[in-house]
Amino acid sequence: MSKASVEEIKIASEGLRGQLAELFSDTSTPNIPEDANILLKHHGSYQQDDRDVRTERTKAKLEKAWSFMIRSKMPGGRISAKQWLIHDDLCTKACGNMRLTNRQGIQLHGVLKGGLKEVIQNVCHSGLSTMGACGDVVRNTMGPAAPIKDAVHADTQKLTEEISQRFLWRSTAYADIWLDGEKIDPEWIKDPEVNPAVREATQAPEGEDPIYGKVYLPRKFKIGVAIQPCNDADIYSQDVGLVPHVVNGEVEGYTITVGGGFGMSHGQLSTRPFLGQPLLYAKRAHVVDAIEAVVTTQRDHGNRVERKNARLKYTVQTMGIDGFRAEVVRRLPGIETFPAKELSFDSVEDNLGWHEQGDGKLYCAVYVSMGRVVDRENGPQYRSAFAEISKTLDLPLIVTPNTNLIIADVSPDQKAAVDAILAKHGVVHSDGMTRARKVAHACVALPTCGLALSESERALPGFMDKIDDSLRELGLENEPILFRMTGCPNGCGRPYNADFGFVGRSPNKYAMFVGGSIRGNRLAGLEFKTVLGEDVPAKVREFLTAFKSERKDGEIFADWFARTRTTGDAPTPEQFHIELAERAAKLAGDKVGEAG
Ligand code: SRM
Ligand code: SF4
Numbered sequence: 001m002s003k004a005s006v007e008e009i010k011i012a013s014e015g016l017r018g019q020l021a022e023l024f025s026d027t028s029t030p031n032i033p034e035d036a037n038i039l040l041k042h043h044g045s046y047q048q049d050d051r052d053v054r055t056e057r058t059k060a061k062l063e064k065a066w067s068f069m070i071r072s073k074m075p076g077g078r079i080s081a082k083q084w085l086i087h088d089d090l091c092t093k094a095c096g097n098m099r100l101t102n103r104q105g106i107q108l109h110g111v112l113k114g115g116l117k118e119v120i121q122n123v124c125h126s127g128l129s130t131m132g133a134c135g136d137v138v139r140n141t142m143g144p145a146a147p148i149k150d151a152v153h154a155d156t157q158k159l160t161e162e163i164s165q166r167f168l169w170r171s172t173a174y175a176d177i178w179l180d181g182e183k184i185d186p187e188w189i190k191d192p193e194v195n196p197a198v199r200e201a202t203q204a205p206e207g208e209d210p211i212y213g214k215v216y217l218p219r220k221f222k223i224g225v226a227i228q229p230c231n232d233a234d235i236y237s238q239d240v241g242l243v244p245h246v247v248n249g250e251v252e253g254y255t256i257t258v259g260g261g262f263g264m265s266h267g268q269l270s271t272r273p274f275l276g277q278p279l280l281y282a283k284r285a286h287v288v289d290a291i292e293a294v295v296t297t298q299r300d301h302g303n304r305v306e307r308k309n310a311r312l313k314y315t316v317q318t319m320g321i322d323g324f325r326a327e328v329v330r331r332l333p334g335i336e337t338f339p340a341k342e343l344s345f346d347s348v349e350d351n352l353g354w355h356e357q358g359d360g361k362l363y364c365a366v367y368v369s370m371g372r373v374v375d376r377e378n379g380p381q382y383r384s385a386f387a388e389i390s391k392t393l394d395l396p397l398i399v400t401p402n403t404n405l406i407i408a409d410v411s412p413d414q415k416a417a418v419d420a421i422l423a424k425h426g427v428v429h430s431d432g433m434t435r436a437r438k439v440a441h442a443c444v445a446l447p448t449c450g451l452a453l454s455e456s457e458r459a460l461p462g463f464m465d466k467i468d469d470s471l472r473e474l475g476l477e478n479e480p481i482l483f484r485m486t487g488c489p490n491g492c493g494r495p496y497n498a499d500f501g502f503v504g505r506s507p508n509k510y511a512m513f514v515g516g517s518i519r520g521n522r523l524a525g526l527e528f529k530t531v532l533g534e535d536v537p538a539k540v541r542e543f544l545t546a547f548k549s550e551r552k553d554g555e556i557f558a559d560w561f562a563r564t565r566t567t568g569d570a571p572t573p574e575q576f577h578i579e580l581a582e583r584a585a586k587l588a589g590d591k592v593g594e595a596g
Helices: 003-011 020-025 034-042 052-059 080-095 113-125 151-166 172-176 196-202 284-301 312-319 322-328 382-393 413-425 433-437 459-471 533-552 558-563 573-587
Strands: 045-049 066-072 099-100 105-113 221-227 242-245 250-258 277-283 352-354 360-368 397-399 403-412 484-488 500-504 509-514 524-530
Touching: 003 034, 020 034, 020 113, 020 172, 034 045, 066 113, 066 459, 080 099, 080 105, 080 113, 080 382, 105 113, 113 172, 151 221, 151 284, 151 360, 221 382, 242 284, 250 284, 277 284, 277 322, 284 312, 284 322, 312 322, 312 573, 352 413, 382 413, 403 413, 433 459, 459 484, 459 533, 500 524, 500 533, 509 533, 524 533, 533 558
Parallel strands: 221 242, 484 500
Antiparallel strands: 045 066, 066 105, 099 105, 242 250, 250 277, 352 360, 360 403, 397 403, 500 509, 509 524
């Protein structure tokens, strides 16, 4: 689908309404047309098919095995026990499990067309929603996962919620289509936890969206907040990153970074990952307005001709960071902005295990392999464990950016009960694991992702078994080393700033990127264009062996790499700009070189 047609579909949709209501009340077909799927994304769902059976069904001249993925949004990953139980219940309408996402949301896969409305209704009944979880709008806002009870953590969580509220798309379409026109309001839901942002957004008067207009953003838009030195929200990978500046224990304001983003296409130099760059510092009262100025600058200046170059990162590159800043500041009349503060981070890791949270209570961060909350026959029974904790102890949960799960607000006398439930279901939070394994993540990929070129979620645990052996043999089991994998170059697993990023090219073949950083602040380079899956652990071992023999005292892998190696092939900024200009010219129908 070309970029122009996506734009046309959005414009013609009347507040993202389209024909979705009619299509989903027609039960005679298992799927919807592609243009409707584009609108559906803004409602938090994607049409997919089971790729494990695609070939055999095509051979048998059967239709694809269609189903829908549904993504729930929760700023900062916060979800109550009751909301969790509603999602757990909905697993039975999906493929029997749920997937924690690395933007702190929850995905249910395999929902059939006839069941989609009921699932979305139930998510809304829980007080969460799917509105804007996908599509050309601001997505789920990420924030620090640890539920530390201090003024700074309280403020970052409040900020994720303020952002979420400000940037929800506004139209009655969502309520009309999924909730039979009933607006999401406390009377109807009878739930004090109802999300006020969604209530307001679904009651919006018809007409243009106040922020997004008729045509929404050129592309998806992502925001994350992190408190130094923990970069769990991986702010340099975000369109907008936010970091609080703390004075006397209180947040004075936020440094704003812009233009991070990871999607690329193999071999296409005009697409590439970028890290966010410092934009400015704003006082707390002006932070959300400053973000709105960034969002509207992207709305008005982003590329609406080529979706591959439509993310904010390309707008920032095209305008230059100084030009971009000038435009943002111009949109903030009467608001004083300041130079960005220096930032410093240690790691993107979660702090797994038990910790005090600062109010006499405890939290427990539990490792969830690849974020898949499932009961495995010969492994951990994550789904049963978390459901039982929610049912019997009614404790709030938090999805982390590394797709683990935090059990929060545990009073000391509940700790033994939590441990007993986890142990009963074989969930051994992180005991005995290498440090690398605790943070290793793979995107979903096969069998649900329509864009996957190779396995990812189903492959990384096997890769890590062998890598773990090397780490243990070399005595590196406690080293902070970041491994991430994706089934295609779109970069969902955030592989491009990892120490090692494995990026699917075709079945069992991966491009191998090396030399990012566990701090999330450096891009890896393309070290090997194609490596067979079975050869990946040996390639990794070569680096680990060199690290072990060459490292200086206390030096971590990322610093050893930076000191001793140069990152592999990556397009230079010049190459990138030349290709970008060439592509734009081609798309505009000009002959390259003849313009001007
Ligand atoms: Fe992603 C598309 C899964 C985080 C970059 N992503 C997809 C789709 C929806 C495939 C599709 O378009 O048909 C995947 C659904 C697979 C499935 O079956 O579930 C998908 N992305 C995911 C998740 C579930 C991966 C995970 O391991 O958790 C993450 C959901 C987060 C959420 O709750 O919203 C997810 N995706 C990311 C990230 C990381 C992040 O946001 O922190 C990135 C890289 C950062 C970035 O956006 O630049 C990412 N996803 C993409 C892209 C490439 C965007 C680009 O700029 O080119 C696509 C494809 C697209 O948009 O065209 C994509
Ligand atoms: Fe799918 Fe590619 Fe994203 Fe993995 S990186 S979930 S394969 S789009």
